[in-house]
Amino acid sequence: MASLKEMRNRIASVKATQKITKAMQMVAAAKLRRSQDAAMGARPYASRMAAAIANLAAGVSGDSAPKMLAGTGSDQRQLVVVATSDRGLAGGFNSNIVRAARDHIVALTNEGKTVSIITVGKKALAPLRRQFGDKIVASYEAGAKPSLDAALAIASDIAELFESGQVDVVSLFYSRFKSVVQQIPTNKRLIPASVEAGTEPIDLKGAAYEYEPAEDELLDVLLPRNLNVQVFSAMLENQAGFYASQMAAMDNATRNAGDMIKAYTIQYNRTRQAQITKELIEIISGAEAL
Amino acid sequence: MSGKLHFSLVSPERELFAGNVDQVDAAGVEGDFGVLANHAPFMTALKTGVVTVRDGGSARVFEIEGGFADVTPDGLTILAESAVERV
Numbered sequence: 548m549a550s551l552k553e554m555r556n557r558i559a560s561v562k563a564t565q566k567i568t569k570a571m572q573m574v575a576a577a578k579l580r581r582s583q584d585a586a587m588g589a590r591p592y593a594s595r596m597a598a599a600i601a602n603l604a605a606g607v608s609g610d611s612a613p614k615m616l617a618g619t620g621s622d623q624r625q626l627v628v629v630a631t632s633d634r635g636l637a638g639g640f641n642s643n644i645v646r647a648a649r650d651h652i653v654a655l656t657n658e659g660k661t662v663s664i665i666t667v668g669k670k671a672l673a674p675l676r677r678q679f680g681d682k683i684v685a686s687y688e689a690g691a692k693p694s695l696d697a698a699l700a701i702a703s704d705i706a707e708l709f710e711s712g713q714v715d716v717v718s719l720f721y722s723r724f725k726s727v728v729q730q731i732p733t734n735k736r737l738i739p740a741s742v743e744a745g746t747e748p749i750d751l752k753g754a755a756y757e758y759e760p761a762e763d764e765l766l767d768v769l770l771p772r773n774l775n776v777q778v779f780s781a782m783l784e785n786q787a788g789f790y791a792s793q794m795a796a797m798d799n800a801t802r803n804a805g806d807m808i809k810a811y812t813i814q815y816n817r818t819r820q821a822q823i824t825k826e827l828i829e830i831i832s833g834a835e836a837l
Numbered sequence: 838m839s840g841k842l843h844f845s846l847v848s849p850e851r852e853l854f855a856g857n858v859d860q861v862d863a864a865g866v867e868g869d870f871g872v873l874a875n876h877a878p879f880m881t882a883l884k885t886g887v888v889t890v891r892d893g894g895s896a897r898v899f900e901i902e903g904g905f906a907d908v909t910p911d912g913l914t915i916l917a918e919s920a921v922e923r924v
Contacts, residue, residue, distance in 0.1 A: 589851070756878045757878065765882060
């Protein structure tokens with residue numbers, strides 16, 4: 548059995564850990580509020596953009612449609628963008644995204660497709676580099692705060708790979724922020740631009756759309772911008788999800804530390820009591836022997 | 838149908854304006870235009886410039902940097918790359 552001093556030290560160490568996890572939980576909670584607002588604030592833009600593209604896509608058809616919308620007609624070369632956070636200690640947040648992406652990559656490889664990977668966030672790079680090191684073509688950090696400029700750098704990289712004909716299909720893995728307790732690892736197809744289910748072209752009540760400039764020119768500008776916005780909103784959702792997940796994980800850790808302290812304290816007190824009793828018996832029997 | 842136009846101005850960061858107004862003026866790549874209620878469906882790219890929102894006697898002015906305007910029977914939506922209100 549551990550000595551009293553050892554047990555005292557262990558209790559003190561768990562208490563110190565608890566203080567850290569408690570502090571991390573509170574920091575995450577504070578940051579969650581802000582990043583949740585940011586993620587929610589970005590949603591109208593992304594959904595309106597999707598609606599506008601759905602409208603335009605209904606107008607152009609066949610060969611005139613830009614490749615970013617219609618695809619190259621092949622799905623042989625796949626680009627997988629995996630977005631996670633830079634930091635850990637957030638429960639299964641990052642590993643859920645990475646696992647979903649890894650399953651996808653393995654499935655594609657088994658189908659004989661060529662896969663390239665772009666990682667966003669340090670926690671995507673480390674596990675994927677181990678398994679698919681030769682497939683990673685670029686990697687980015689998620690950054691302390693998602694910015695449009697950071698998203699633009701990633702999006703233009705994706706666009707360049709596509710425009711230069713190196714990839715046919717682009718999908719993005721990130722975690723959709725459903726609620727504080729639910730973040731869903733999501734696979735979103737970026738190219739060909741997926742018109743999300745539920746985004747119906749708006750009913751024009753018989754009138755015809757007028758475009759300035761013409762549809763295809765408008766699409767040429769809109770689609771790269773959409774790419775940028777999709778990446779940006781994925782980063783925002785990730786950020787919010789990360790803090791929510793970290794808050795939950797740290798809350799658990801704090802509670803577990805509390806349980807441990809309680810158990811150790813009981814054990815410590817019992818041992819102390821037993822020792823005192825033992826000493827008393829020794830003194831009494833010593834006195835009796837005199 | 839009401840005589841008001843439903844207008845919303847969104848930037849990638851947030852929604853800056855949403856509500857019913859009388860008129861919105863903006864700078865399209867092929868010319869400035871104004872939108873009133875019940876405008877025909879219309880979509881255009883926007884230049885860097887100002888968007889003026891008129892309601893009653895008052896007007897609010899936003900400076901935007903590129904974007905899109907989308908007029909549907911439901912109203913006008915401007916998607917701006919970046920936007921700030923001029924005070």
